[in-house]
Amino acid sequence: MxxxxxxxxxxxxxxxxxxxxxxxxxxxxxxxxxxxxxxxxxxxxxxxxxxxxxxxxxxxxxxxxxxxxxxxxxxxWGRIRCGTSGIPVYAAEQDPLRGGYSIGRANGGAGTIGTICADARADDERVYVLSNNHVLATFPDGRRKDVVYQPALHDGGTREDAIGSLTRKVSIRYPTKGVIPWNQVDGAVVSVDPLNVEWSIADIGQVSGINTDPPLGTRVRKTGRTTGCTAGEIIGIGGCAAVVVDGSTAYFDLQLIVELKSDFGDSGSLVVDEENRAVGLLFAIAETYAVVNPIAQVQRQLRIEVARTVSKPDPEDPAMPAGLRNALKTMRKELAGVPEAVAISVGRSRTDEVTIDVRVTAAIPVPDRVEGYQVRMIEL
Missing domain, CATH: 3.30.300 (GMP Synthetase; Chain A, domain 3)
Known part of the structure; x- marks a missing residue:
């Protein structure tokens, strides 16, 4: 090119x-x-x-x-809009949390968990859920006390499904007195328990890196709460758009334009290339097109890294309770040689119960409890 x-x-x-x-x-x-x-x-x-x-x-x-x-x-192009809700494909409760599923604020509709991500500082062990500002923050200027739910209340979640509150956001600026301020990112994050996350996106898998300069024609895909996993390609670079966000028009520049099936409620989906490298964050739709914030700007403005993971507690740590260590050993012995069982580790449920998490590529029989600890099967 x-x-x-x-x-x-x-x-x-x-x-x-x-x-x-x-x-x-x-x-x-x-x-x-x-x-x-x-x-x-x-x-x-x-x-x-x-x-x-x-x-x-x-x-x-x-x-x-x-x-x-x-x-x-x-x-x-038709109308270009940001929106939540729509009829969902991925509205189930996720325990642990993972990308591609329903999420929303208390007084809003429902959007999508883009992915689980880490802080940009290597010595910071905080873990976040990434989505759009208009999904996680109360319009027009969300505050840290804004509670976020998974699944969204719109999708059947309850007040007991709170996963945290708004931690960081990129404020969306609107025209005043005829002056147009250009935005690059519609993004926000919620800090969550690192023991209650899954570092993968439904139907896509784990993010392998970032692609900060994808050329025209790059094949991409996303998993969204409304339309599930869909594929398309980048057809526009350096895009500018006038987007209706919560009833007011905001202007964005330096965007990616992607021909990709999406709908209301897919807002916040992480868009990745064929190598599972993050390309950007979907935030607006127009008929068969989607407008995507480039990943470099998303990471810079939110101070996060989408391809860095934070380690969970080491199951072999001598300080770990003997019963938990025995439960891990029992599960590893029982599932040794089972090809569908990819990994067995310690987790934590939303009720703060320590769990044994079994990650599988397909459903397999697992006990409900081992040594008194709940066993959770997580399909990758």
Whole structure:
């Protein structure tokens, strides 16, 4: 891909973004490949996303998209929105917590746990649930006391399903007095018990790293609370969009535009490439498209790392109670040679009960309790 031309188009697009997004039908911009007859060509262009395609002959001159010295391509996008709720696929309670499932604040709908992540500081052992600001924080400016539930109350969760409260967020800025502040991230995290997490995303697995510069055409996928695991590809880079967030319009730039099936309630899903490297955080949808915050900005602004894990207590620690150590040894002996059993470790339930966690690739028979300790089977 000609990077010089790509960068030039991104710069030109950003220069004209505020002017173009002020047009009544324009909702977003990005740099991608021009389409001809429904097929993408190899020609780079500024893609102009409109709510509805209208014949230019009937548009007044003031509403025409005009960018000098660049190739443009007008694409119908429909309305671009952030939203929670929708009919869920992954709304069950997760114990331990894992990516891809329902989550929500007390007075909101339901979104998606993107993934379990760690603090950016190597000496900080805190563990977080990652999702969007508009999923975890009360509009317009959430506070640390905002309680978060899994599953979301909208999905049948109860007050007993509280997993923590809002820990960090990236505030979304809105236009004031005609000045447009550009946002890059709609993100927030909740600090949770490291003994009650699973470092994987449903139907995807564990995040293997990050991809901070994915090219056009990169194949990606996500697991969302509403539409489950879906796959697509990056079709726009350096995107700008006018997005309705909780009833007010906010402006985002330097976004990824992905052709990917998604719906309300998928907000907060982590988007990964085919090598399970994190690409970004899904936060808005428009028909068959999704707008994604690039992962480098998500990590920087929230001070997290999505590919670093925090170790749980060592099962061989001499300080561990003898009964718990014996329970681990018993389970390891019983499941030795069972190919579906991947790992056996110590966990903790939401009621603060120490557990024996058996991670499996498919359901297998396991006892309810061993040496008095609850046994939990966790399908990867």
């Amino acid at each position: 000609p990077s010089d031309e790509l960068n030039r188009l991104i710069d030109v697009q950003r220069t004209h973004a505020a002017q173009l997004l002020a047009l009544p039908n324009v909702r977003g911009l990005a740099v991608g490949f021009k389409q001809t007859g429904g097929n993408r060509t190899g020609e780079l262009a500024v893609l102009v996303y409109v709510q509805e395609k209208i014949d230019r002959d009937v548009l007044p001159p003031r509403d025409l998209v005009q960018i000098p010295d660049v190739v443009t391509d007008v694409v119908q």
